[in-house]
Amino acid sequence: MAKRNTQPNVIVFFTDQQRWDTTGAHGNPLGLTPNFDRMAATGTHLYHSFTCQPVCGPARSALQTGLYPTTTGCFRNSIPLPEGTKTLAHYFREAGYKTGYIGKWHLAGENPVTEPKRGGYEYWLASNALERTSDAYDTVVFDNDNERVKLPGYRVDALTDAAIRYVDRHQDEPFFLFVSYLEPHHQNHRDDYPAPDVYANAFTSRWTPPDLAALGGTSAQHLDGYYGMVKRLDEALGRVFDALKSLALTDDTIVLFTSDHGNHFKTRNGEYKRSCHESSIRVPTAFTGPGFTSRGQIRELVSLIDLPPTLLDAAGLPVPASMQGRSILPLLRRETADWPEDVFVQISEAQTGRAIRTQRWKYSVSAPDSTRNSASSDTYAEEFLYDLQADPYELTNLIGYQSHQSTADVLRQRLLRRMAEAGEAPAEIIAAEEKKSGQRRVTEQETRH
Template identity: 45%
Template sequence: MNDEGRRAFLKSSVAAAFAAAVPASTAMAQVPATSTAPRQKPNIILYLSDQFRWDFVGANGHNGSTHTPNIDALAARGKNFTHTVTNQPVCAPSRSVLFTSRYATETGVWRNGKGLDETLPTLATELRKAGYSANLIGKWHLAPGTEAEGGGRGAVKAEHRGGFLDLWEGANSIENTSHPYEGTIWDRDNKPIEYKDEYRVDFLTDRAEKFLRQKQDKPFLLFISQLEPHQQNDMGQPIAPKGAAQRFLNGTVPEDLRAFPGTWQAQLPDYYGCIEAIDNSVGRIRKVLEEEHLAENTIFVFLSDHGCHFMTRNQEYKRSTHNSSLRVPLIIDGPGFRGTQQIPELVGLIDVAPTLLEAAGVPVPSSWKGRSVLPLVNDPEARQGWVNEQFIQISESMTGRAIRTKDWTYCVADPSGDATQPAASSYHEYQMYDQRADPHELVNLAGRKEYRAKADELREQLKKLAVAAGEPEPEIVEAKLYP
C-alpha cells in the first residue's frame, strides 16, 4: 500500500470508528448528513499491568491455569495483537517508549532512574493540544531519580509528568511508597493520599471508578497504571490478595520456565493471584463504563510494559531478549477496534501512541518513530505488506541490542559486561533463536555454522535499525563458539 492509499485507508478507518461509536438513530438526529459539525472524539483508557506476561491472558490460549474472563471478553469484542513486544524490557525505559514513540536512548530514559526528556511530545501532550484532559492513576516511573523525597520514588513535580496535567493520583515508583495493603500516592498538588487494609489493585481501581463517575467536560485520556503482578521490591516477590495464592498452588508452569532454575517454583502462585486481581479490576472498569454510558465512545487498551522470566535467564525478572521478557499483551476495544480479530503481525510498544492518535483523528508528530497499527485492522492488503521487525534495546543486565522478527530473535551484547552506558560501539553475537522450531527458546543458535548465513542477514538488519534509532552503526563481532 503506498502512502496515499494508506492515508485514505486511515481516514476511512477513523470515520468508520466514530460512526460505530454513536447509535445510528442518535447520530442522524444530532448531526445531519450535510452537517460539517466536528465529530465526537473518543475517550481513551490505557490500562497497564506491570510485568504481565502475554501468555497469562486466557484468550492467548497458552496457559490452562490463567483466570482472566474479563480480559478474555475484551479480546472477544476487540482486536488482540498477539505478537506485541516491548522495545526495552524494563519498567521506566519501556514506559518512555510507550508515551513518546521514540527509543529509550532517545527519550533520556535508557535505564530506570532517569527523567523523561521534557522537550519530547508525548501521547498526553498531543491529546491535550487536541482538547483532551490527560489523567493518571498509579505508577509513573518517568521522573528524575533525584526528584522528591525518597529519591524520586514518591511525589512528582508537574513539569516531570509528561503532560498528565489534569487528574494526577500517583507515585513515581509506587512499589517503593506502598505495600499490597497500605501505602501512599500523591495528588496533583502533591498532597498525600493514603490507603490501608485494602488491596493495592482495588484501591487504584476505586480511584479510577471515582474519576469515571464524575461528569467529564472534555474527552479524556486516562492512564490506569497498576503495579501488580510486578514483585514488591522490598519483599522480592509478587504478593497476591489474601488467600488467592492458595488457589494456584498447582498452577500450570509455562514451558519456557520448566527447564531452568529460578524463582518460579515459589512465586507462580502469587503471580497467578495477582493476574486474577488485575482481571477483576478490568471487569470493574468495564462495568463502570457501561453504567456511565461511556463504553460506546471509549477506546480501551490493555497492555503491559514487559514480561517476567522469574530469574531463569539472568539475575533479573526481565531485562533479557527472550519472549518471557519481551512479549506483552496488547488488546484494544472500542471505536475503530470492534469485532473479534486476532492480529499476528509483529508490533511494538513504540507503535501504540501513534495508533491512538490516528484513531482519535489527532496529527502524529513527525518525530515519532512508531507506526500506527490501524492498517492491520480488517485490511488483508496492509497486513501482507507489514514489515515484521522490531528493534530491542537492553540495559541494566547488560548493554545489548536485538532484532525480533516473526521467525527469529538475534541478540548482541557488549562483552565487557558494562551496563552503565546507554550504548556500545562494539558488540558480540550473543543469542539467536528460531521462533518457529523453538518458541520457548531453549536452544541458543548463536555461533552455529549452519545458521551463519541467517545470522549475517539479521546482523545487517540490526545495524540498520540501530542507525534508525539514532545510534552510530555498531561493530558486531561474529560468535566463534556456540553454547
C-alpha cells in the first residue's frame, strides 16, 4: 500500500519506573513482555539505555526538550517546565504534524493543566500527577477544555483506548502522539503496586532479580503487583501495534518504547529510584518503524537525552543545536567512532549527586551539603564505584580501595568533563578515604574501559 503521508507518524509509548530486566529481551524468564521482545528483535533494541535523571519530573523535562534538567531548571519534582520552553510538540507542529498527549504530564504545578503549560501539545487528555487524580480502576484525566474526564477500564487500558481512538482519527495526516502511562509506578497514597485483577498474585515468588534477592527492600511485598502491571503494559503495546496494522499504518509509524527511570524497591535508600544504581537508571528502550526495522541490537551506551534528537532526525526534521543529546541514527549505520563511551546522570532529591556509567564502571559522587532545593554544588565527595564486569548487581562498593585509585582518578576527570559539557559550573570532587584492597588488582588498560 502506498504511503498516505510523506512524513512518518511518531508514537512514544512511555512507562513510569520500569526496570530494564522486566523484559524477556533482558533475560526476565516470566514471559511478561512478548510484544516488547518482538519489537526489540525486529526493530532496533538499545541494549544499554539509561535515564539522565532517575526521578519523574526531571526525566520528563529531558525527554520533552532534549535538555538536561539543570538546563531547563526542572532538576527535581514540583518545578514546572518554564512557559515558552520548546518541546518536541513544538518542533513537530512546526513541521505540520498533529500533536497529542495522553496520560501523566508531571511538568506543571496545577491540575487541570492549563493550555500554556501543556508543552505545546494540541490534543490533551492528561493529568499533571496522574497518581494523584486516579487509581488503578478509577482513571481521571482532563481534556482540552480543562473538564474532568473519567475513562473506563483498568488505567493502562483506559489510556490505551484513548490512544487508539486518537490514531484512528488522525490516520490520514502525520501525527506525533505521546502516551505517558503511570504503570508500573506505585500508587502513592497506599504505597502498593495494583496490578489488574486477573494478575493479582500471579507472580508471587516467581523470580526476583539478583540485586533484590540479595538486598531485599520491599521486593517480596511488591514484585508480584509490579510484574502484573508490566504484563498489562506489554499487552497494551501489542494493542497499539494491532491498531496500526489494522489501519495499514505499520510501515508509516515510528514507535518508541522507553521509561523515565527504574525501581530499586527501597534497597538503596528509603524510596524507589533516586540513586546511581542500575536498578534506578537502566530502562528498556526500543524503536520500530521506518528507519528502525531490523536494525538490530545497539550495544553503545544511550541516554534518555539522546531520544528527542533521534525522534526528530528519524522524522526528517532538523535537530536543534541547543539539544544536549545526539541522534542515534549513526549507530544504526554502525558509525560508532564518535559516540560517547559513557552516560552522564544527574541525581536530585535524595541527594545532589552526579554519576557516570561506562561499559564496565559506575562512579558516583554526592554533595556533602545536599538539599532538595540544590540543583548542583561546587563540591562533591566520592560515594560509589562499581566494577560492573565482576559485580553486575552492584553489591560491592569499591570506592577508596587502593587497587582502584587509578580507576577513580580517570572516572573523576571524565565525570567533571561531562558536568562541564552539560553546562554546569566548575566543581571539586573530594577523593574517598583510602582502604586496603585485598586480592583485587586493576590494570591501566582495564581502567580505560
